[in-house]
Amino acid sequence: MPRSVAAVLAAGVAATAVHAQDAAAIAKRRNTMMAFGKAVRLPNAMMRGDAAFDAAKLRASLKTIQDTAVKGKTVFPDNSKVGDTEALPAAFERKTDLFARFDALALATRVAADSIKDEAALKQEWPKILSACTSCHRQYVKPR
Numbered sequence: 001m002p003r004s005v006a007a008v009l010a011a012g013v014a015a016t017a018v019h020a021q022d023a024a025a026i027a028k029r030r031n032t033m034m035a036f037g038k039a040v041r042l043p044n045a046m047m048r049g050d051a052a053f054d055a056a057k058l059r060a061s062l063k064t065i066q067d068t069a070v071k072g073k074t075v076f077p078d079n080s081k082v083g084d085t086e087a088l089p090a091a092f093e094r095k096t097d098l099f100a101r102f103d104a105l106a107l108a109t110r111v112a113a114d115s116i117k118d119e120a121a122l123k124q125e126w127p128k129i130l131s132a133c134t135s136c137h138r139q140y141v142k143p144r
Helices: 002-048 055-072 095-115 119-140
Strands: none
Touching: 002 055, 002 119, 055 095, 055 119, 095 119
């Protein structure tokens, strides 16, 4: 009887450790994706005319988006499929496509950072970045 109790306790501890890893991986992904959200606020405000065009601040936002797109490829481990996540199962089933979208976003952001010198260029390039974000969300993020 004591052996079976010990076995059950050991299984429970192991299951808890696996669950904790899942939660940590999901939290890391959530924080990474939140960095995208924060970085797009200023360019969106500039596009709407709610914030004055500021090339230096815009470049900082674009750099964050580019860096986060690269990091995004590291935050979808298989142990984070289940739990309190907004990622759809397709994100794990089609990682090659998802990661290619992160690469495309990083490239579009790099191109935008090099070409946006004024408000007119922002209005030309920013929709391309938003399109990359939206296409990924439609396929890989639970609707809100």
